[in-house]
Amino acid sequence: MSETSARLLRLLSLLQTHRAWSGAELAAKLDVTARTVRRDIERLRGLGYPVQALQGTAGYRLGAGASMPPLLLDDEEAVAVAVGLRTTSGGTVTGIEDASLRALAKLEQVLPSRLRHRLSTMQQSMVRVAAEAPRVTSETLLAIADACLRQERLRFDYTDHTGRTSVRDTEPDSLVNFSRHWYLVAWDVDRKDWRSFRVDRLRPRIPTGPRFTPRPLPDGDAATYLSRRLSSASWPWRTVVTLPRPATEIAERLWPGTGVLEPVDDKTCLLHLGADSPASLAWMITALDTDFTVTDPPELVTALRRLSDRCRAAVDAPGAD
16 A cells, blocks of 8 residues: 555544544644645545535544545444444344345455454354344434434324324424334423334324424433333333342343332332233232332232232142142
8 A cells, every 4th residue: 555545544534533633733643744734635535525624723624525435444343333234134124124235245345354254253153033023114213313303393193002093293302222112202292291102103294393492301311211101100000119139239130121220228229110910010020039018009919919829829739849
């Protein structure tokens, strides 16, 4: 590789760190003169890289262009992109599988042999278990994400879990990928409250509505709000269990979406749970394999007593060890 080409690649790598560089800083990094830096900047522009000159200072920054120029990746970035493309090609977003595979083929073709070997070793050792999950289109995700970014009201047709359809008018806040599903967290204008919506059940109405001023999210962020809502608030039967264990210990035993932990002190925590029946709540609590205290609802106490009697009868039965 010629000295000039190597220097251009080094300059491009510096500019792709998403920060502004002064001409003097670039000259020092590349061990060249400021004049050489200016010539190299013009070469990059000729190759299609939109290098912007900063006003008020002799500096440069890489901006967005009208076309996609070649992208320079280091070893770790190249492997991360390849793994991400491989995962995306079999994910829950439709319409991008072929594009992901095409991009992956292009990337693997130009990877150095050492990186191709690392990637091949990783892929041979990885086993992906396909799980049934609702698929969403990339167009729907992009439409929702654009409304969130622009802070524009979003109307959509929505089908709930009972099959009932309605038109919802919302102030969208965030898209959350949670346990194989995509959710929209938004303020429901008509119901005057925060709601979560399954993206696979909605169809956006375009164009979007007027701009809005964002509201503070409950629980501080969308992920925590959605976790709490899915694990307890949306279920017909709910309870709060006191556990004589640190929250960090219990967290390792919970499946995603099972419940929301609330630390009390270094030795105690509360677990907020929801389920479709008292019997399901009883099973979830006893599956934690720890002592617990629960007082309500009364139906849960009854379900726990029945479960206790059933277990006792099983071990006391003739022939039981």
